[in-house]
Amino acid sequence: MCINAEKPRFLLVPTPFGGISDCPKSYLPLGLLSVATVLHNAGIETEIVDINALASDFTFSNVAEDIMARQPDIIGFSTVGAYYHLTIDMARRCKELIPKTTIIFGGPQATLTDEATVTAFPFVDVVVRGEAERSIIPLYEAISGKRDLMEVPGVTFFSHGQVIRTPDVPLIEDLDLLPDPSYELFPSINNLEIIYVEDGRGCPYRCSFCCTNVFWHKKFRTRSVERVVHLLKKLAFQYGNNKRFVFIQDTPFLSEKRIIQLCEAIKRENLDIRWRCYSRIDHLDETIVHKMADAGCDNIFFGIESGSQRMQKIIGKKLDLSNTINTTRLAFKQGPSYTVSFITGFPDETVEDLESTINLAMALKYDCGKCRDIQLHRLAPLPGSRIYEEYQDKLLLDYSFWGPWNSNCMSDKQLEMIKKYPRIFSSFYYCPTKHYSRKFWLQIHFLIGNLLRMDYAGFILHKDKRLEFPACVSKYHSLVVLPHDYEKKYGRYESLVQVARFFKKVLKQIDLQDHYLCDVMDYELAVTKVRESTDEKPFMVENFEYDVEQIIHSVEINEFHRLPKVVNRKHHTLLFTKNQEKLVTVEIPEALASMFTR
Incomplete structure (x- = not known):
């Protein structure tokens, strides 16, 4: 060598x-x-x-x-x-x-x-x-x-x-001893919209699905506020205030005192910057979030992982979910948006636990204000995690869910390598679940993962108790048809069509086949198809039985807080198209609809 x-x-x-x-x-x-x-x-x-x-x-x-x-x-x-x-x-x-x-x-x-x-x-x-x-x-x-x-x-x-x-190298106890990163060494730095800034390293928690505390030897360290702000000031000068900064640290804002000190220092230095960070929801309150927003924070990411209090204890996350909705609603009613992460597919998770996670995900998306995104992940048995250590001899190859990037590029030779070394490539495997089948989980994940991209349909399902959501998803899951290569098509038109067809079948099962949800789903499908189209002048024609645009407008004007008070029937036809990348809808006579049919 x-x-x-x-x-x-x-x-x-x-x-x-x-x-x-x-x-x-x-x-x-x-x-x-x-x-x-x-x-x-x-x-x-x-x-x-x-x-x-x-x-x-x-x-x-x-x-x-x-x-x-x-x-x-x-x-x-x-x-x-x-x-x-x-x-x-x-x-x-x-x-x-x-x-x-x-x-x-x-x-x-x-x-x-x-x-x-x-x-x-x-x-x-x-x-x-x-x-x-x-x-x-x-x-x-x-x-x-x-x-x-x-x-x-x-x-x-x-x-x-x-x-x-050789023996482990001792951790760097004082991160301020490290030199500021020479960002100019990265060749694409000027082309990036986001610049990462290291705020600290490690995590004091021991969640069963995570290997962070193993990698960092269970130690948690932060840089001084003065050092972080000095670096922010230098980066803003070098690359401009139009960049967005993201603080990288598994759990950066554990100390209320430190959060306030950082925000005050950013304000004191007159740094006109936009930034994002990671946190735990139980470390945030209205006062802290408002201070962060005033200092330029425009999004906070926090992982809840499970909506089941029982699972919170089992996986070691140990969040008290009883105050999650109220805390989020108060903290984020003004100021930054938030992004929330959930994980499903834990070995001990029951159908009831899974439904609790779906309910909480929907409540955080619609009931608490400025939700930017809800992420629904599969459990990956990461090496070093407690779940991996417990299930390493029981892992099963996950042919069906590697995400769009891995599905697009996996060669036969790479697949054989992954099969040969499961302990090296455990991210491509899954742990067997005790209370439901893998097929059931795949169907549920497909339905909810795509429904989270249908804002209006998801809102109606969440709010209208007659629709028995999410229990109806568990009860009738076998009715869903998974598209070919569906793992590559989350949020795409082809997948959303299957979600809409599934819920129309469910509505028929519960004798609500005339519900206006059908029209709302068709409206969202038409919008998605036109937006995805690469045609110079795409269009789509759809018939409706309700005043669907009035329903959409009513939901929007009420900021997704409540269902429309009045829903009017109106048999009509809409033409969907784009004008300079902007979606346009035009009501046309039904007699003309056939002219636009391809």
């Missing part, structure tokens, strides 16, 4: 990043940027390669050649679970192109699977575990032949037929 170059060239590669867009999307890899800064400050030639800007699709098939064209001596790959197969394939290809290159893995996934990774994939020369800022220079010196690799703390490697793990 020793390199002969006089000054070895160090390339750093962020993890592939997808989402639901049609191609990879650049993001700021903050951990990698911190390591790059340490290397750069030591006079080591260092470059971050933005593979997400280089890749033409989710296979990242062209990226290894682009990386190796830079003639690196050392490549450091950042890793996370959902994209580990892509990182491994990239590293393998890089090694094949120039075998003398040293391949280093770091980040959460490699740290938590270090021994298995270096054993299964011999082209990975070293795994750097945990925080890399203190070990990266000694590692560079070892690779350069200036010291023994055994002297480098916090690394794992395979040597002479056995895995070697």
Whole structure:
């Protein structure tokens, strides 16, 4: 592994990043940027390669050649679970192109699977575990032949037929000792709308589904308010106030005193910036949220994970849900919006628990004010988590739900690799549930995941008690038809059609087939189809039995607080189209409708 170059060239590669867009999307890899800064400050030639800007699709098939064209001596790959197969394939290809290159893995996934990774994939020369800022220079010196690799703390490697793990590197207790990240080292920095700022590291909680406290050795540390505000001021000057800043930290705002100090410092420095952060709902109240909004906060993300108090105890989240709605309503009635995360598919979750989660998700979406998004995730058994430790021998391959990016780019060879090493790729597996079948869960997740993208239909189902929601979803789940490759099409027209058909069948079962919900769903489907269309002048014609636009307007004018008091019947036909990307609806005579039928 020793390199002969006089000054070895160090390339750093962020993890592939997808989402639901049609191609990879650049993001700021903050951990990698911190390591790059340490290397750069030591006079080591260092470059971050933005593979997400280089890749033409989710296979990242062209990226290894682009990386190796830079003639690196050392490549450091950042890793996370959902994209580990892509990182491994990239590293393998890089090694094949120039075998003398040293391949280093770091980040959460490699740290938590270090021994298995270096054993299964011999082209990975070293795994750097945990925080890399203190070990990266000694590692560079070892690779350069200036010291023994055994002297480098916090690394794992395979040597002479056995895995070697050197002692953990001590955590950096005072994060202010770290240099400010050199953001200019990231090549796409000027093209980003969002700039991440590290506020702290670690989490003091021990949720059963999370591996954060293992990665950070159960320690929680923050940077000083003065240091954070100094960095914000510098970034606002360098890149402009039009950037949005996001504080990165698993649970940054645990201290009310610190939140207030940070907000006051931002105001005192006259920083006219927009920012977002993560928190727990039980650490927020009306006074704190209003101070945050006054200092420029426009969105707060908090994970509730389950709407069942029983499950809160089982998974170790331990939120008191009795005050969640009232707290959220009071805290967010003015000021920033909020984003909420839920997880379903826990081994001990019952149908009743699942329905409680759906109810709370809907209440937070419609009853509390400024909800920006509700996220509904599947449980992924992450290595190092308590759930993984308990169920690692019972994991089942999750063929049906890897998300749109993994489904789009998974090759047969990668699938075989994932099958061969379930403990390395546990994110692609699921834990069996004790109280309902996997098919039931897939149907429920499909219905609710898509319903959350049908604002008006979801609101009516949530508010009109005659519709027996969400119990009706559990009771009649077998009526849903899952589209082909549905996991790639969440929120798309094809999926929403199946959701609408399902609820129309349910309405018939409960003898409410004439409910105006049918028209509202058809209206939302028409809007979605026209908006998704790539035609120059898309259009769609739909017949209605109710004054559907009056219903929509009534819901909007009441800010989704209550159902329309009056619902008028009105048999009519609407033409949906776009004019300069703006949706337009026009009522047309029924006799003309056939002219627009394709």
